Amino acid sequence: MIPFQGCGQGNGAGPPIWVLVSSIIIQMMVAMGFGFECLTAIDSHLVIAQCFCFVDDTDVIEAGASVDHSGEDICQSVQAAASMWAGGISATGGAINPEKSFWWLIDFAWDGRKGQWTFRRKNQLLRLQIPGLSVMKSLEYLMTLLTLEAATWVDIMSPVLQVCLPKAGICRSFPRDMVLAPLKFQGLGIPHPFGSQVSKHIETLLRHSTNRTKTGAYLEAALQEHQLETGTSFGIFQQDYCNTAVLASDTWIKRVWKELENMDIYVAFDSPALPLQCVGDALLVEVFMDLEVNQDDLKWLNWCRMFLQACTVSDIVTADGRCIRQSAWRGERDGIHRSPYQWPRTV
Template sequence: MFSSRAAVKAANGAGPCIWVAISAILIDAMEAEAFGYKSQTALTNEEFFALCFCFVDDTNVMESNNNVETTGEDLLPSVQSALDLWSGGISAAGGAINPAKKAEMSSKLTLQEPSGLWATLRRLQPDEAERTLGVMMAPLETGTAQHLALREKAKNWAAKFRPQHLLCYYVLPLLKATALKTLEYVMPLSTLGRSYWVSIMSPILQASLHKAGVCRSFPRVVVFAPLKYQGLGIPHPFALQVFHHLSVLMRHSTNRTKTSQYLEANLQSHQLKTGTSFPLLQQEPTNTGILASETWLKRVWIELDSLGIRVEISSPPLSLHCANDRLLMDIFIDALVDQEDLLWLNWCRQYLQVTTLSELTTADGCSQTAASLAGQPSGHFVTNYNWPRTRRPGPSHKQDARISPGIQRYFVGTFSTERIGCNSLKSSVNGQIGAPTLLVGIWKGRPRNSVCCIFSRERNKTNMLYNMENLCSQGLSFTRSTVNRVVEFERVVASRPS
């Protein structure tokens, strides 16, 4: 907190307690005005929200919109209102926010300086990291900024440690209690590789080992080995990072904390994005890693998989709509589709907002629906998933991805100006796996737009769902007795005069 008036100074021992009392009132005011991040989980539609993230006197205020189609420009007025309320509350308490420490999404946002003047906030690119709650973070995290920041801290520690005169048996305990604790603070959020941590520890070990009576070039395998194996007992920072990641996943999921809600929402979003039968942590990064968005959870998943560590967190599965139905991405992965082709197919699937083969086909499973042939979402199924914003792929993307003719039959002319191949779904993919020749069976749910379908209890009283467009094109007729049975979906869904 920065102030030109009667604010709580940084050296005040009661400062954190005073700030907790003040920030609680400000957070209540933000909640009363309906500011904050609000969203729903991708698969179960459970609501979750967050007003801000606080650590001592450092606070991150967030603002969002429930509609994924809302652009950043449309959100700016709401962000400015939230910023005005938060900074106004701090000003009323005798403090102010330093604009130099703020990094917002647009240079159009303004904030009152400690001097009382209004300043325009800095604009950062998605891959440009900023120190937030003591950690270098960015939406498109690469780890480079965090590595450089920790490396600089390690150099500063080494420079201050070299002139000190200590007994050799005090050095290693001091190293663990000071330098390692500084590095450990960021480990729950950082996902740095082993080589990064070796680079960060290098100046620390160069300055401390010889003071402990150990050669500076002593084998690092022994330096980081436990005492019971005749090592120096200095924990490897990469191992500490992995431990913190496991702790976050297991502790929060078990205790059902607020963080567990965000982890669950992230897991569901990843499962909808990858479109497979298993939650993200049970998938193989070599198969579906290219499909997942760049998030902290994805980076931890890849890290644990490289170490042979398996963590299972239950997540709701994607729904199948009828017997013999299959998830599209499972079909493509089983067919050993190339990774680049798989990425393009998943892009098409997300734009169409489909997860299963039955959502692309007529009810008898013999051909694609008119909507999928036109490259438009049909909306016939009540999955109620919260899909991410996805733009429509064009023909150039298909050519760039080099989709093979066998794969094209699953998206027949969907994103092309002219149809490619035939519209039959009975052909095989790369000559290895064939789509079901008939999807007619017991349907597990009703369509969203039920007027497009005909429902019947024929064939041993099983629930049969037929696409009206497909059946009528074959010249089929329906008797009055059949029409009388078309009452399953809360209303008569379709009828034809006998």
């Protein structure tokens, strides 16, 4: 058995030592082919990720080789990745703590009644722990990923304020508008958690996209996937939520889109456009919307479009543009049309 050779708890050199050690283990994982990789939906740029590290915490990622792979298909490779990571930690003098190690399987199933993909498994719900006096700071750590409604934040803050206000010498029933108001307006200066959440979302979108970080690359990939999914000539944040939200999968970006539109906040991103193929061509989704089909019909028409991997009218018509091809009428893909895009899983 290899003896532990850690640098010791509280050692100031611990973080840089972990950076050096983890870098070698990550390169080992890359060499063995573990991790996640995909092409962005429209411009086919490669997006890769092996793990996410923060100080001494690491999230190791393993994904299927294609969109058609299910959770069961990758169980063996997930076990191999976990064993490889644990082996790398052991070889460098450390060890995995089972009590602090967790795993999540994320997969989707098609719901034919709702016409959308849903999570196959529901893991433990996120629980907020309020440690002592650092309540707001603890909540802020979570806000980037959370997309809670304002009313939900009020419910979360209610028991916190019930306890904390009396300890500060303030009546526990003090008007909440004053509690959450800025000091310059004679409030208590406690930031409204919903406002802080929105600020975190905007900061994440702008900072990572501008600085071209890894997170920015993941956001760009998700934005392109949504644009291909909605089939319009604009990025998702430039679209009207009430018109095309029904076409988009339920993701963090979709929820932030709804949040920003409800607050009349406009965020623009430069994304590759879905080009037309010839004079007189048009995007299918925009044709459907011009015909004013209802939301249910629009959703199912869009699923047919995605199954056929078609964006424009020219993708489903004959060469002279006069007739829709028989294969499109029958809902069958053929070898005539070859899409240049990376399409999601369809049924």
